[in-house]
Amino acid sequence: MMHNRAGRKLRRTTSHRLAMFSNQLDSLMTHERIQTTLSKAKELRPLAERLITVAKTDGVAARRRVAQWIPDRTTVKKVFEKIAPRFVDRPGGYTR
Numbered sequence: 001m002m003h004n005r006a007g008r009k010l011r012r013t014t015s016h017r018l019a020m021f022s023n024q025l026d027s028l029m030t031h032e033r034i035q036t037t038l039s040k041a042k043e044l045r046p047l048a049e050r051l052i053t054v055a056k057t058d059g060v061a062a063r064r065r066v067a068q069w070i071p072d073r074t075t076v077k078k079v080f081e082k083i084a085p086r087f088v089d090r091p092g093g094y095t096r
Helices: 016-029 038-055 058-071 073-087
Strands: none
Touching: 016 038, 016 058, 016 073, 038 058, 038 073, 058 073
């Protein structure tokens, strides 16, 4: 049985995988649509959902949490000013 084995490794080291997801989140928030493999998209979706949920409540702590995943300041600003306000009334499922 494979209990407690959530998440795909995608044949990458941990640091490479986290850097890849950071870059993909940056591209997703910048262009609002990216093209990737199905397995990478399935792993990226919860990260993007969590990022938007945090961005719905604007504040210093929320901006710092988003900046941990997105290195570009202009993209962080876009997440808080344009993307998150779209989903204020929706409880989840932002990346449908």
